[in-house]
Amino acid sequence: MPEPKDTGSGGIGVYVCHCGTNIAGTVDVNALTEYAATLPGVTVARNYKYACSTPGQELIKRDIHELNLTRVVVAACSPCLHEKTFRNVTSEGGLNPYYFHMVNLREHDSWVHTDKKAATEKGKDLIRAAVRRVRLHRPLERKRVSIDPNVLIVGGGIAGIHAALTLANAGKHVYLVERDATIGGHMAMFDKTFPTLDCAACILTPKMTAVKSHPNITLWTLSEVTQVDGYVGNYKITVKRKPRYVLEDACVGCMECIDACVYKQAKVPDEFNMYLGKRKPIYIPFPQAVPQVVVIDRESCIEFKSGKCKKTCVEVCADRKAIDFQQQEKTETIDVGTIILATGFFTFNATRIPYYGYGTYPNVYTGLEVERLVNAAGPTSGEIILRDNRKPKAVGIVHCVGSRDENTNRYCSRVCCMYSLKLAHLIKEKTDAEVFNFYIDMRTPGKGFEEFYNRVAEEGTHFIRGRVADIYPDPAGDGHLLMCAEDTLMGTVRKIPVDMVVLSTGLEPQPDAQEVRRRFHLSCSGEGFFLERHPKLAPVSTFTDGIFLAGCCQGPKDIPDTVAQAGAAAAEALALIDIGYIEQEPYTAQVLEEVCSGCKTCIPLCPYQAISFVEEKKKAEINEVLCKGCGTCVASCPSGSIQQNLFEDEEIFEEVEGLLAYA
Amino acid sequence: MPDAMPNSSHAVPPRVEPQTFEPRIVAFFCNWCTYLAADLAGTSRMKYSPNVRVVRVMCSGRVDPQFVLDAFAHGADGVLIGGCHPGDCHYQEGNYKALRRYRLLKRMLRQMGIEEDRIRLEWISASEAERFRWVMNDMVEHVRVLGPLRLQPDEEVFAEEEVAV
Numbered sequence: 001m002p003e004p005k006d007t008g009s010g011g012i013g014v015y016v017c018h019c020g021t022n023i024a025g026t027v028d029v030n031a032l033t034e035y036a037a038t039l040p041g042v043t044v045a046r047n048y049k050y051a052c053s054t055p056g057q058e059l060i061k062r063d064i065h066e067l068n069l070t071r072v073v074v075a076a077c078s079p080c081l082h083e084k085t086f087r088n089v090t091s092e093g094g095l096n097p098y099y100f101h102m103v104n105l106r107e108h109d110s111w112v113h114t115d116k117k118a119a120t121e122k123g124k125d126l127i128r129a130a131v132r133r134v135r136l137h138r139p140l141e142r143k144r145v146s147i148d149p150n151v152l153i154v155g156g157g158i159a160g161i162h163a164a165l166t167l168a169n170a171g172k173h174v175y176l177v178e179r180d181a182t183i184g185g186h187m188a189m190f191d192k193t194f195p196t197l198d199c200a201a202c203i204l205t206p207k208m209t210a211v212k213s214h215p216n217i218t219l220w221t222l223s224e225v226t227q228v229d230g231y232v233g234n235y236k237i238t239v240k241r242k243p244r245y246v247l248e249d250a251c252v253g254c255m256e257c258i259d260a261c262v263y264k265q266a267k268v269p270d271e272f273n274m275y276l277g278k279r280k281p282i283y284i285p286f287p288q289a290v291p292q293v294v295v296i297d298r299e300s301c302i303e304f305k306s307g308k309c310k311k312t313c314v315e316v317c318a319d320r321k322a323i324d325f326q327q328q329e330k331t332e333t334i335d336v337g338t339i340i341l342a343t344g345f346f347t348f349n350a351t352r353i354p355y356y357g358y359g360t361y362p363n364v365y366t367g368l369e370v371e372r373l374v375n376a377a378g379p380t381s382g383e384i385i386l387r388d389n390r391k392p393k394a395v396g397i398v399h400c401v402g403s404r405d406e407n408t409n410r411y412c413s414r415v416c417c418m419y420s421l422k423l424a425h426l427i428k429e430k431t432d433a434e435v436f437n438f439y440i441d442m443r444t445p446g447k448g449f450e451e452f453y454n455r456v457a458e459e460g461t462h463f464i465r466g467r468v469a470d471i472y473p474d475p476a477g478d479g480h481l482l483m484c485a486e487d488t489l490m491g492t493v494r495k496i497p498v499d500m501v502v503l504s505t506g507l508e509p510q511p512d513a514q515e516v517r518r519r520f521h522l523s524c525s526g527e528g529f530f531l532e533r534h535p536k537l538a539p540v541s542t543f544t545d546g547i548f549l550a551g552c553c554q555g556p557k558d559i560p561d562t563v564a565q566a567g568a569a570a571a572e573a574l575a576l577i578d579i580g581y582i583e584q585e586p587y588t589a590q591v592l593e594e595v596c597s598g599c600k601t602c603i604p605l606c607p608y609q610a611i612s613f614v615e616e617k618k619k620a621e622i623n624e625v626l627c628k629g630c631g632t633c634v635a636s637c638p639s640g641s642i643q644q645n646l647f648e649d650e651e652i653f654e655e656v657e658g659l660l661a662y663a
Numbered sequence: 664m665p666d667a668m669p670n671s672s673h674a675v676p677p678r679v680e681p682q683t684f685e686p687r688i689v690a691f692f693c694n695w696c697t698y699l700a701a702d703l704a705g706t707s708r709m710k711y712s713p714n715v716r717v718v719r720v721m722c723s724g725r726v727d728p729q730f731v732l733d734a735f736a737h738g739a740d741g742v743l744i745g746g747c748h749p750g751d752c753h754y755q756e757g758n759y760k761a762l763r764r765y766r767l768l769k770r771m772l773r774q775m776g777i778e779e780d781r782i783r784l785e786w787i788s789a790s791e792a793e794r795f796r797w798v799m800n801d802m803v804e805h806v807r808v809l810g811p812l813r814l815q816p817d818e819e820v821f822a823e824e825e826v827a828v
Contacts, residue, residue: 076701079719107705108717112796118685118713125716389824518750523696525790543695543753543789587721607755630754631725635764653733659689659716660737 011070012131013063016123017051019076019106026110028120034076035124039131043067051076057089061250064093071095071134075103075127080534096139098586098646101130107464121662129658138602140561142583143624147233148337148547149577152177154225154516157164157185157565158440158559159342159551166570172577174209175334177239178221182210182289189272189368191375191382193559194422195452200289201377208290226331228519232546232582233337243327245296247281250322253292257282257313257323270379274369277379282313282323286334287377296323338546338573341530342566345552348402348409348505356401356503357471359480362387364471364501366401367419374426384431384500388479392433392499395494396483397424398468403506411527413506413556415629417443420504421453424461427502435461436496438468438485446558464496465489472503503655507556520547529555539567545582548572586645587629591620595641602633602642686740686806688715691730693723695753697742697745699789709796712803715743722746723784728768731782735772735814741781741806743798748786758786780805781812 014036018024029047036045044067048056051074063069072095074086079102087097093220104125113119113486153160153166156178164174176183187193188208190200211217218243257523266278272285281301284294296304303309303325314323350358350366358364363386365373376382386392391551397420403413415438424435442463443452457463466485474480480497487494509528517524521544523531530553533541541546548569551562576582591611598618603611610626611633613619622633622642631644678706698719704711720726723746731742744765746758765784772782783802785793 078705080702104702107702109713111705111708112711113713114710115713122713122716129716129718180807406717407677521753521755523699523751523789531789534692543699605760607757628754630722630757631720632754632757632760635725635727636760644721644725647725649727649729652718652720652730655718656689656730656734656739657737659718660687660734660739662687662738 002006010043011068012039012073012134013060013067013069013071014039014042014045014073014127014131015051015056015060015075016045016127017074017076017105018047018049018054019110020049021031022639023076023106023110023475026113026116026119027105027123028116031120032123032127036073036127036131039128041071041135042131043069052082054084057085060086060089061093064090069093069095070099071137072100073103073127073130073134074100075105075123075130075568077106078104078108078314098140099134099137101134101137103127103130125659125662128661129655132658132661133447133651133655136648136654137646140586140645142586143588145231145233145584146581147579148176148235148335149173150334150336151338151340151573151577152225152235152237152334152336153340153342154184155185155342155344155551155553156180156211156219156221157342157344157551158187158204158207159344159553159562160185160340161204161211162563162566163342163550163570164211164217165207165214166567167573168214170570170574172215172216172574175237175239175336176217176219177223177225178219179224180285181221181244181295182285182291183211183219183221184286184288184290186368187559188286188288189274189375190371191378192422192426194418195446195448197422197425205290208288212290219291220332222295225519228339228521231577232544232584235336235339235546237334237336238340239332239334241330243329243334244293245298245301245323245325245327246294247322247324247327248291249295250271250320251293252322253284253294253600255284255294256316257294258284258314262302262310262312265542266295273372273379274366276369276372296325296544302332327632338548338576339520340548340550340566340573341516341520341522341553342550342569342571343510343513343553345507345556346510348508350401350503350505352408353401355470356398356468356501357481358503361471361473361501363392363481363499364503367416367423367504370423370427370502374423374430383428384427386500390499392427392481394429394434394436394480394498395427395431395500395502396436396438396468396481396496396498397502397504398483399504400467401503401505402508404440409506409508409527412443412554414443414559415556416504416506418446418449418452418558420502421456421461423502423504425456425459428459428461433499436464436483436498437461438464438466438483440465440467445562454602464494466494476577507552510553513553520544522547525555529553540565540572545584546576585629587631587647588624588627589629589631589634589642589644590624591622592641592643593617593619595639596620597639599638599639601636601638605632605636607632666717684807686714686803686811687738688741688743688802689734689739690715690717690740690743690745691723691726692717692745693718693725693747693753693758695718696722696747696751696789697723697785697787697795700745700787700791700795701810703789703792704795707792709792711796711799714803722752722757723761724752724754726761726764728764728771731768735777735781735812738812740809740812741783741802744782744784745787745798745800746784746796748788751788753788763821777812778809779810
């Protein structure tokens with residue numbers, strides 16, 4: 001039972017924050033303060049330049065002591081920003097932290113209105129409502145939830161790998177779940193990394209092997225999270241593990257089966273090489289794949305298609321008995337306390353811009369395809385050979401394909417300028433071709449980036465400032481493609497004949513990002529990347545406690561930023577694990593037994609099955625641990641017998657009436 | 664019953680010309696989507712009509728139809744409920760409950776003679792600040808056209824009873 005509430009004959013302190021000029025510039029803070037002082041129950045009303053500063057906080061604490069305040073109202077920024085701060089102040093002043101209410105005078109008032117008078121009137125209404133409501137507040141206590149030390153990381157790209165290793169090195173157990181047959185993600189497909197031209201594989205593969213051999217990491221490839229239950233500290237995760245048709249424990253990675261496959265020639269387009277090369281139905285995605293275990297592609301394997309294969313792979317595997325055509329999909333459930341999402345990005349589909357001719361003209365490539373072409377382990381062993389078997393003498397690189405474009409994506413994908421420069425350098429180095437970079441603006445912010453740009457320019461790459469308007473075969477018929485663009489520095493239209501076009505495609509959210517975010521109860525920003533809790537101050541946290549973001553699933557970023565973010569996400573998870581518990585807001589609901597009629601209306605409404613019916617008493621009962629405080633049952637109760645802490649009916653009625661009680 | 668409560672806000676507001684009429688709108692926003700969209704509109708310094716006063720609830724499913732009636736009874740000219748898009752509810756499905764109640768409530772308000780445009784349910788996600796701004800302005804303009812809500816005496820009695828409960 002909640003304690004009887006203080007009807008509050010007085011003792012309310014109201015503090016109006018100027019927030020420098022953020023609030024005081026639009027709202028008359030003096031008028032607000034004078035008005036607040038006249039409200040019933042208000043003992044003191046003051047305004048202060050920065051209420052959240054140490055002197056501002058001290059002022060409130062001193063008033064609580066000296067004036068025997070019983071309630072505190074602070075009219076400042078959004079409660080999402082400083083509600084916690086001022087609850088702590090209230091608590092340090094000696095009151096229950098929930099004897100406090102915050103008025104959003106900045107985000108909801110001063111920043112969105114220009115009419116000073118109207119904004120001040122709105123401020124008065126909001127303060128009056130808060131004063132009337134806060135009188136009814138009851139003392140509440142936060143409940144503690146213990147944190148399971150195990151961590152789930154979704155996505156085995158560089159973000160997931162780095163976060164997994166950081167946590168595992170700290171002694172925490174990590175489940176790393178990857179959808180593909182190998183970890184490594186996009187980074188494993190790159191040849192070199194800008195601006196240092198480190199070989200991507202050289203810096204990535206040691207980390208990949210470390211993941212496999214780390215005793216604290218359970219690596220599940222070909223696996224997907226299908227269900228997320230529970231709450232921070234106590235998530236129950238269901239993982240679907242697809243069959244590989246090769247037993248991971250039995251396979252030694254000798255790859256004899258690949259040679260022995262009845263397909264003498266590789267015939268299946270190879271996903272890892274962007275379909276530029278071929279692989280067999282039994283294959284390993286790339287030489288450094290982790291785990292070093294072959295995988296069978298059900299779609300192309302003759303045994304799966306006809307059931308009549310000689311199964312030479314099984315023969316050669318012999319006693320190791322690693323190949324198992326009967327392997328079935330498995331479902332595993334694991335308990336974890338925290339989750340890091342590192343699900344990465346999807347490269348823009350260049351066929352969406354038809355006038356660039358991708359998919360129509362064979363010698364138009366995407367950036368990622370060229371990464372594979374220039375890679376020594378790629379389909380051409382690192383030689384740049386075009387689809388028509390020529391070597392290019394002139395290459396055009398188009399920046400901002402699917403970025404900074406009203407018709408596709410408005411945002412800048414951040415990495416394309418730099419990877420275009422990198423590809424220009426690599427192409428020039430390998431072929432000595434003339435390279436033309438068509439750019440809108442050259443965006444090279446980052447350590448060593450501008451220097452790299454200068455270096456590539458000095459190497460003789462041509463830079464043309466202008467968006468390419470059209471790409472078409474040269475009517476002269478010599479196999480060239482003409483790239484047509486307005487050179488905005490020269491002020492003329494230029495048509496440049498090239499042998500090869502590289503489209504620097506932008507980064508997009510994964511096609512199933514929406515499903516994934518719903519599964520994990522997250523929000524997305526407008527363009528579809530996962531939304532962080534605060535763009536500056538909580539960049540890896542989400543609005544769901546215990547779930548963190550790393551890498552490009554949150555927005556386009558390069559490898560250094562991705563790794564930094566992955567480290568930050570791991571640190572956030574560690575912070576929760578190390579203290580061992582999290583304090584949760586006490587917004588739960590409870591049934592007032594003497595009023596409950598036992599109608600059971602509320603029971604099916606609870607999404608968490610927190611409400612049960614006690615047969616002996618014929619009353620509903622809410623399990624406080626399961627209740628997450630949405631308040632749906634409260635709104636549904638016909639007898640008004642369910643109360644939600646801090647959102648009691650009477651508190652909201654008072655707030656509504658306070659808002660409207662204008663003179 | 665204005666006589667019984669001389670300073671009460673239940674007094675029927677005087678007729679005002681539409682040009683000078685500033686509607687009073689009470690909004691109930693869920694903590695996870697629409698309230699955050701409002702915050703984002705603030706940090707983006709978007710400008711919109713200053714006629715809406717926001718009450719924060721954890722979920723649009725918490726919005727008891729009585730809150731809406733209470734707001735109308737106490738002088739609101741319009742009520743706006745904001746929640747997460749279908750499928751996006753932070754509490755899985757509270758917004759569906761809100762939608763169900765909203766539909767019933769609308770029918771009830773119609774019977775009470777309260778115009779449909781005075782009540783509105785909108786799904787606005789945390790990133791949709793621009794849409795939020797548009798909804799705020801649009802709602803204010805719709806209610807401005809309707810003019811002040813003039814509850815007839817019967818409804819005033821209802822308001823009194825409702826408060827007494």
